[in-house]
Amino acid sequence: MNIKEIKELARKFSKEQLENCITQTIENGKNECEISGDVLEVVNTLAKAQTVRELMEQGMTEIEAIRELARRIRKIQGAE
Numbered sequence: 001m002n003i004k005e006i007k008e009l010a011r012k013f014s015k016e017q018l019e020n021c022i023t024q025t026i027e028n029g030k031n032e033c034e035i036s037g038d039v040l041e042v043v044n045t046l047a048k049a050q051t052v053r054e055l056m057e058q059g060m061t062e063i064e065a066i067r068e069l070a071r072r073i074r075k076i077q078g079a080e
Helices: 003-012 015-028 039-057 062-077
Strands: none
Touching: 003 039, 003 062, 015 039, 039 062
């Protein structure tokens, strides 16, 4: 997980814009968020950034949102 890239995307784009970029990546392999690479990796990064942005809009600080994202990932992976 590239935290720096996720933070930059979450700061720069709204959750709606990130959703559009996810859709564009799936449909075209390219997106307006200017992130490229393997489609699965790009969608994964954009989805993480979207989650961080949504948490920030709910009142969390950036670092709290990143920690919550990491906690959710660990929970899904069965590490918690």
